Amino acid sequence: MRSTLIRNARLVPVRAGDVAPDAPVDVTVEHGAVTAVGESLARPANADEVDAAGRWLIPGLWDQHTHLAQWTLTSQRLDLAGARSPEDAIRAVAEWIATYPGLPVIGWGHRSGGWEREVTVSELDAVSGETPVVLISGDGHHAWLNTTALMHLALPVRDSVVRETEWFAVYPRMATLVGNDGTSPEAYRRMLDVAAGQGIVGMVDFEFGASMDGWLERWNEGCDRLRITWATYADTLDDVIAAGLRTGDTLPGCDDRATMGPLKIISDGSLNTRTAWCCEPYGDAHRLEYPAGQPNLSGAELRELLARAHAAGLEVATHAIGDAAVAQALDAYAATGAGGSVEHAQMCRREDVRRMAELGIRASVQPGHLLDDRDLTDRIWGERSARSFAFRWMLDDGVELALGSDAPVSPLDPWLAMAAAVHRSADDRDPWHGEQAITVAEALAASVDGQPMVRPGSRGDLVLLDRDPLLRDLDQSDTAALGTALRSMASAYTMVAGRTVHDQTA
Incomplete structure (x- = not known):
C-alpha cells in the first residue's frame, strides 16, 4: 500500500475539545492510517503527494442507513416522486408502457399518504394489460402492483396494495421480473464513485434479501472503493451466527474495509403507509384498519431476536418510527x-x-425525511409533530446521533442530511419546529462515524473540501443561509484506508 503526504491542509475541529492549528499543516498517511500531522513534514520514500492548497481536511463522511441495491436501481425506474394523485401515477405508467412496450414497469417514489383516496389494482390493470407493473412507495413499505405482477411474484390476487412484511418478503423475487443488470458490479461501482465524490467513505447497507456472498462477489469485482458495513436480517441470522461473525468482524473473503454490522429488525411500519405504531390514533384513523398503526413483532418476539443477536456478539438496529414502537424497542434493549x-x-x-x-x-x-414528511406529519400526527425528528432533545439528553439517508427513500447525500438537520426546511417556509434544529458543528460530528479531528492514529479516511464545513464565515443564526451552503458542498479529494478514491484537486 502506497503512502501519501497531504500538504497545506486546514484541520477542522469535529468534537468538543478539538483545537485546530491556526495555519495549514501537512498530514502523512501510511498503512491506511494517519501517522503524522505537522508543519513541513518530510515526504516518506515512494509516497504520493497531494497539495491541499489550503483546503479544509475532515474525517470521511458516513451514511449510516442505506439500501444500496435499491439505490443503484433507482435511475432505471419510473420516477413517481412528483405524483400528486393516483391519476398522476396511472398516467405516468401508461406513458412509460407506450414508450417502452414489452418491458416491465418498476416505479419508485410515490407518496400515497398524501393522496385523497386509496388505490386499486383494477385501475392499474386497465392501463397496463399483460405488462407487469410494480410501483414501490417512496418509503419502501408498500407497493402497488397490477394483477400480472401479483401473479408473477406468486402473491395472492387482491385489489389493494402489498404492505410491510408481505412486501419485504417478496422484494427479492423482483429479479425474476427485471433481472440483475441494475445491480451488476459495474452499477455498484458507479454508485460508489458518486458517493466518494460527496466525501462518503463508508455506508451501512440494510438491503432487503441480501447475503454476505453478494458483497464478497462484488468486492472481488472492483466494488471495494469504500467501507461497507453489511447488516443481516432475521432470515439470514442463523447463517451469520453459524459463521461466528460478530459486529465489526471482517466479512469472509474481503479485507477490513468490509465488515459485519448489526441485526436489522423492522419493528413497525412507516408514516406514509400509516403503519408506524403510535401511542395515539392517526388524525385520519377513520380510514385505517389499525387506527394507531401496529407493531410487526410482539414484545416477546422482539426480545427473543435481540437476545439471540446479543448472545452472538451482534449489535441490533431496530427500525422504530412511531412513539409506541420506540418505547417497545427500548424495553427490549433494557430487558436483554x-x-x-x-x-x-x-x-x-x-x-x-x-x-x-x-x-x-x-x-x-x-x-x-423531515423535508418529505413535514406536511403529512402535521396533518395526521397533529401536535405530535413537535416531537418528530427531535434531534435537539437527543443531543441535549446525551444520545449519540448518527446521520444517514435511508437511500433511496431520501437522496444519498450527507450534505443534504446535514442541511436538513440544521435548517429543517426545503422551501421558503420557516424551519419546521426549529427548536429541534442542531448546529452545523453538531451535524458534522454526527456524520463522521465518531471520528475526532484528524490526528496521528486517525483512520486514513479523509476528505478535502473547498470550503470550511463549519461555515464559520456565515451568521450561525441564519439557518437558511447555512442550509444553502451545506447543500452546495462536495469533496475535492476523498481517501479511504489510505487509498485515493476521488480526486478533483488538480
Whole structure:
C-alpha cells in the first residue's frame, strides 16, 4: 500500500475539545492510517503527494442507513416522486408502457399518504394489460402492483396494495421480473464513485434479501472503493451466527474495509403507509384498519431476536418510527442488555429519548425525511409533530446521533442530511419546529462515524473540501443561509484506508 503526504491542509475541529492549528499543516498517511500531522513534514520514500492548497481536511463522511441495491436501481425506474394523485401515477405508467412496450414497469417514489383516496389494482390493470407493473412507495413499505405482477411474484390476487412484511418478503423475487443488470458490479461501482465524490467513505447497507456472498462477489469485482458495513436480517441470522461473525468482524473473503454490522429488525411500519405504531390514533384513523398503526413483532418476539443477536456478539438496529414502537424497542434493549441503535426514531416521547441515553442506544436518523414528511406529519400526527425528528432533545439528553439517508427513500447525500438537520426546511417556509434544529458543528460530528479531528492514529479516511464545513464565515443564526451552503458542498479529494478514491484537486 502506497503512502501519501497531504500538504497545506486546514484541520477542522469535529468534537468538543478539538483545537485546530491556526495555519495549514501537512498530514502523512501510511498503512491506511494517519501517522503524522505537522508543519513541513518530510515526504516518506515512494509516497504520493497531494497539495491541499489550503483546503479544509475532515474525517470521511458516513451514511449510516442505506439500501444500496435499491439505490443503484433507482435511475432505471419510473420516477413517481412528483405524483400528486393516483391519476398522476396511472398516467405516468401508461406513458412509460407506450414508450417502452414489452418491458416491465418498476416505479419508485410515490407518496400515497398524501393522496385523497386509496388505490386499486383494477385501475392499474386497465392501463397496463399483460405488462407487469410494480410501483414501490417512496418509503419502501408498500407497493402497488397490477394483477400480472401479483401473479408473477406468486402473491395472492387482491385489489389493494402489498404492505410491510408481505412486501419485504417478496422484494427479492423482483429479479425474476427485471433481472440483475441494475445491480451488476459495474452499477455498484458507479454508485460508489458518486458517493466518494460527496466525501462518503463508508455506508451501512440494510438491503432487503441480501447475503454476505453478494458483497464478497462484488468486492472481488472492483466494488471495494469504500467501507461497507453489511447488516443481516432475521432470515439470514442463523447463517451469520453459524459463521461466528460478530459486529465489526471482517466479512469472509474481503479485507477490513468490509465488515459485519448489526441485526436489522423492522419493528413497525412507516408514516406514509400509516403503519408506524403510535401511542395515539392517526388524525385520519377513520380510514385505517389499525387506527394507531401496529407493531410487526410482539414484545416477546422482539426480545427473543435481540437476545439471540446479543448472545452472538451482534449489535441490533431496530427500525422504530412511531412513539409506541420506540418505547417497545427500548424495553427490549433494557430487558436483554443488547446494544445498538434505534433506526429512524421519527416520533419520540421525551422520557424515551432520556431512556435511550441511559441505555447507551444510538439514534440513527435520516434528516432528509423531515423535508418529505413535514406536511403529512402535521396533518395526521397533529401536535405530535413537535416531537418528530427531535434531534435537539437527543443531543441535549446525551444520545449519540448518527446521520444517514435511508437511500433511496431520501437522496444519498450527507450534505443534504446535514442541511436538513440544521435548517429543517426545503422551501421558503420557516424551519419546521426549529427548536429541534442542531448546529452545523453538531451535524458534522454526527456524520463522521465518531471520528475526532484528524490526528496521528486517525483512520486514513479523509476528505478535502473547498470550503470550511463549519461555515464559520456565515451568521450561525441564519439557518437558511447555512442550509444553502451545506447543500452546495462536495469533496475535492476523498481517501479511504489510505487509498485515493476521488480526486478533483488538480
